[in-house]
Amino acid sequence: MAPKLSIVIVEPEPERARLIVDALRDAGDFDIRVIAERSGLARQIAQRQPDLVLVDVADPSRDTIEELTLATGPLDRPVALFVDRSDAGLSAAAIEAGLSAYVVDGLTPARVKPVLDAAIARFRMMQRMRTELAETKRALEDRKVIDRAKGMLMRARNIPEEEAYALLRKTAMDQGRRVADVAEALVTAAGLLG
Amino acid sequence: MRATALPVGFLPLVDAAPLIVAEEMGFAAEEGLALDFLRAPSWASLRDALVHGQVRAAHMLAPVPIASALGVGGGNTPLAALSVLSVNGNVVGVSAALAERMREAGHRFGFDDAAAAGQALIAAAEMPLRIGVPFPFSMHAELIYHWLSALGLPSPQSLIVRTVPPPLMAEAIRAHEIDAFCVGEPWGTAAVEGGVGELLLPGNAIWAFAPEKILAARADWADEAPDLSARLVRSVWRAGRWLDAGAANRSLAADLMSRPHYLNLAPDLIERALSGRIVVSPRGETRATPRFVVFHEGAAAFPWRSQAAWIGARIAGRMGLDQARAMAAAAGTFRSDLFREALSTTGAILPAASARIEGALAADQAVPAMSGSLTLCRDAFFDGAAFDPAFLNRP
Incomplete structure (x- = not known):
């Protein structure tokens, strides 16, 4: 039987790291290590000699890991970007999910695929959560700025709230902009005028 | 006419200016294009986005297509350099502690003499x-290797060049993982503002005319969609011409680029690089640096095959590859043929040759052109080195 695949996950956030580890544990029996500390990252990875490295595509330290693909010393273990070698569908799915993976040369796709499938599914979920959080935040901020703009209009023009909102909405529609953007512009302009 | 949307990737750096200006100042629209920007977190991810078709073209380190052609970078999909987006624009900086030692030993941080600065650095470190450096295959790495090996510092015995993503550079200095760095703006300025380092040299003190970023595309796309790629090349070329047409334009560009979806930085931090007025220390000392970053002057956008051959030769030398083969493969990635075709209708003044002796010009010099007159910029290496890719059949 082939020895257990060793996997390194580069992820500074403990909660996200845990989610990925759990997903991989469900997919099979692997030797999994998480690296949270990005200082000396190349050295840390090289020491562990993993078969597979998983990293968030948004993490700038991906370029550091790229350096490992050039290692030629006898102790270093070159890793190759899997997206070049395995099937294009899997690669595209990984990129879309926001996952980057490095796979040691010579590993068969059959051994790697279950890991990647599980990781891709988990990254997709985390990405969805992140997007939802960002949208919620943005909606909250939009509402705050719209409320301020409404208040300004109500005072300046002495009109009721519904009328102030209607005015914002009409202006936004006429200019092909979002209501929040028009509100933002009004608040900024009012700030400048004092 | 409805504009054709074209997905294009960039990293939030000052030298992404030609792409951003092409979109914001309407040069892309003039060609019927709407650039749909993807801001990438790393060079590796941008290269992958290009290879997998998420973007059609990208702001890219000049050596990346060459590394792919040599089979040493991640990725074996052939990439092409359609034009040079920027020349120069890097800075070399040292940790605050090292700067202090160099100062005590009498170095004056003149920001112009690569030999003096290099000797002072070697003596103090x-x-x-x-x-x-930001990436294993980068002009940053090439400049550092050329500079310090010319001053007698052997690599890897005495010089270790490490990849550190620019946003993590300050942290790497604080943690004593690196002693010095070479990065593109605004990251040198960020190190100064953060008080972790001082700037020692602009990149152009090492090589006066170094191709820094290119407009990259997949080679097969460039060949299969020549009309679209030519329209993009023209848009970006016009943006570069606009950027080099006066200080006021560069000032406006700094404003455009400061917006949240581009660099998301204060305009004055961007303007330092664009105006060539570089603040080199946390005490605010400023150095005027002509041609700190060039977009158009001296046919800057022209992808010289000799530039690519130089990069190929340097990478091959370090990695133990066959030099002649590497130079030929490298030269093929800088598509001066497509560039000429794309600009044939614009009245652009193009050089008669597609290769030259790199490092030969100790001063600006008029050269033969296809039409009109063309003056190339000084392109000397600090040590007087010259690179003659004779096999490229100049002119």
């Missing part, structure tokens, strides 16, 4: 000297 502990060996091996560890220098951070």
Whole structure:
């Protein structure tokens, strides 16, 4: 039987790291290590000699890991970007999910695929959560700025709230902009005028 | 006419200016294009986005297509350099502690003399000297290797060049993982503002005319969609011409680029690089640096096959590859043929040759052109080196 695949996950956030580890544990029996500390990252990875490295595509330290693909010393273990070698569908799915993976040369796709499938599914979920959080935040901020703009209009023009909102909405529609953007512009302009 | 949307990737750096200006100042629209920007977190991810078709073209480090052609970078999909987006624009900086030692030993941080600065650095640093660069295949790495090996510092015995993503560079200095760095703006300025380092040299003090970023595309796309790629090349070329047409334009560009979806930085931090007025220390000392970053002057956008051959030869030398083969493969990635075709209708003044002796010009010099007159910029290496890719059949 082939020895257990060793996997390194580069992820500074403990909660996200845990989610990925759990997903991989469900997919099979692997030797999994998480690296949270990005200082000396190349050295840390090289020491562990993993078969597979998983990293968030948004993490700038991906370029550091790229350096490992050039290692030629006898102790270093070159890793190759899997997206070049395995099937294009899997690669595209990984990129879309926001996952980057490095796979040691010579590993068969059959051994790697279950890991990647599980990781891709988990990254997709985390990405969805992140997007939802960002949208919620943005909606909250939009509402705050719209409320301020409404208040300004109500005072300046002495009109009721519904009328102030209607005015914002009409202006936004006429200019092909979002209501929040028009509100933002009004608040900024009012700030400048004092 | 409805504009054709074209997905294009960039990293939030000052030298992404030609792409951003092409979109914001309407040069892309003039060609019927709407650039749909993807801001990438790393060079590796941008290269992958290009290879997998998420973007059609990208702001890219000049050596990346060459590394792919040599089979040493991640990725074996052939990439092409359609034009040079920027020439120069990097800075070399040292940690605050090292700066202090150099100062005590009498170095004056003149920001112009690569030999003096390099000797002062070698004298003050502990060996091996560890220098951070943004990517293994980058002009940053090439400049550092050329500079310090010309001054007698052997790599890897005494010089270790490490990849450190620019946003993590300050942290790497604080943690004593590196002693010095070479990065593109605004990251040198960020190190100064953060008080972790001082700037020692602009990149152009090492090589006066170094191709820094290119407009990259997949080679098969460039060949299969020549009309679209030519329209993009023209848009970006016009943006570069606009950027080099006066200080006021560069000032406006700094404003455009400061917006949240581009660099998301204060305009004055961007303007330092664009105006060539570089603040080199946390005490606010400023150095005027002509041609700190060039977009158009001296046919800057022209992808010289000799530039690519130089990069190919340097990478091959370090990695033990066959030099002649590497130079030929490298030269093929800089598509001066497509560039000429794309600009044939614009009245652009193009050089008669597609290769030249790199490093030969100790001063600006008029050269034969296809039409009109063309003056190339001084392109000397600090040590007087010259690179003659004779096999490229100049002119």
